[in-house]
Structure formats: C-alpha cells, structure tokens
Amino acid sequence: WSEALCPGAVVLRGLAMPDEAALLAALDDIAAAAPFRHMVTPGGFCMSVAMTNCGAYGWVSDRGGYRYDAADPDSGRRWPRMPDVFLRLATDAAARAGFDGFAPDACLVNRYAPGARLSLHQDKNERDLGQPIVSVSLGLPALFLFGGSRRDDKPARVPLTHGDVVVWGGPARLRYHGVMPLKDGLHPLVGGYRINLTFRKAA
Numbered sequence: 001w002s003e004a005l006c007p008g009a010v011v012l013r014g015l016a017m018p019d020e021a022a023l024l025a026a027l028d029d030i031a032a033a034a035p036f037r038h039m040v041t042p043g044g045f046c047m048s049v050a051m052t053n054c055g056a057y058g059w060v061s062d063r064g065g066y067r068y069d070a071a072d073p074d075s076g077r078r079w080p081r082m083p084d085v086f087l088r089l090a091t092d093a094a095a096r097a098g099f100d101g102f103a104p105d106a107c108l109v110n111r112y113a114p115g116a117r118l119s120l121h122q123d124k125n126e127r128d129l130g131q132p133i134v135s136v137s138l139g140l141p142a143l144f145l146f147g148g149s150r151r152d153d154k155p156a157r158v159p160l161t162h163g164d165v166v167v168w169g170g171p172a173r174l175r176y177h178g179v180m181p182l183k184d185g186l187h188p189l190v191g192g193y194r195i196n197l198t199f200r201k202a203a
C-alpha cells in the first residue's frame, strides 16, 4: 500500500521486502569492489554516514564540493555496475508513483551506524530536477525529517523501516530533508546498521 506524504512524495511501505535477500547480496558485492567510506564535506567535516555508489555516476564530496563522478576517487576505477534487482525496484517504484520511464544512472548507498545522522539539505546537484529520486530503506528503522522549501520550515518526522520505498518528485523534489541520529539496534538481516539506497538520474 502507499500513502502521499505531500504532493509529489509517495511512501510505498514494504515494497522492497520481496527483494530483500537479493538486494543485500548485491550490496555485499558493491561494498567489496567500492568499500564504504566517510566523505569530507566542502567545509572540512567528516560525514557520520558512510557511503559508496553503484551505476554510471557516483555522488562524491570533498573539500572541492559535491559532484557526480564516473570514477571512485579512492580507487580511480568506475563504480560497480547497478545490479538488475536495484534497477528493477527503482523503476517499478517510480512508475507506481506516476514517473514512467525513470532511468537512474546513479545509486548512492548510505550506511548509518548508531548515532549517524544527515542534517537538513536539498538535493539539487542533478541536471534535470524534473526527474524523481527513489529511496529504499533497509535495516534499522530511522526517523526521516521532511521539511519545506525553506531551511527554517519545521520538518515533519516520518518513520522509515526495512523495506520501505519513497519516491520524491514534482513539487517535493526540492524540499529540505534529513535523517535523525540512528538509534541502537540489531536487524536480523542487516545487523547494527541502516542502509539507504538513493536512486537518481544525475546526467
């Protein structure tokens, strides 16, 4: 089933459940080829969330800024290819939310350990902001912060749990958002982490 958070944002509760084992197996291969790392913000802070990528482009941050890069800066090699099970889930979710033909070329994988958080921000590094973003939550539950179009709009708290998929597009695409510090816990398949797959059309 699905619910609209606001115009343009649709939560598809549990949509990833049938694929959980395949998603996690594919994720192990990605992390073996492009290990999780803590990137540095343009301001010089080390992010609490550990990240890696798959697909033609990966999201990277360093002292020079944020960008999409076809190469992993840690290895100089291209990012691992996007697994079919990732691509199928993302395009199916987008279609259910009304975005037929979504063709993501970038998947950022965020790994939250207890205490890790993501402060309020907008995603606006993508070329075509008419394309939606699809987010898949796995592992420990989190409280997602869903704000407005200005940083000081008071955000709503939306719980996201293992298997939930959210599609953000249209009028929701430039809303501020973040993730509250992760609480301790142990997920039977994922262990002591939350994993978020974020699918985007970068180029």
Ligand code: MD3
Pocket (backbone or CB within 6 Å): 108, 110, 118, 123, 133, 135, 166, 168, 172, 173, 174, 175, 176, 177, 178, 179, 196, 198
């Ligand atoms: C709402 N990641 O990587 S994805 C990010 O759970 C990021 O790791 C979060 O925000 C995470 O940039 C949330 C969901 C998301 C992505 C884009 C959005 C929510 C959004 C754009 C507009 C509004």
Ligand code: FE
Pocket (backbone or CB within 6 Å): 121, 122, 123, 177
């Ligand atoms: Fe974001």
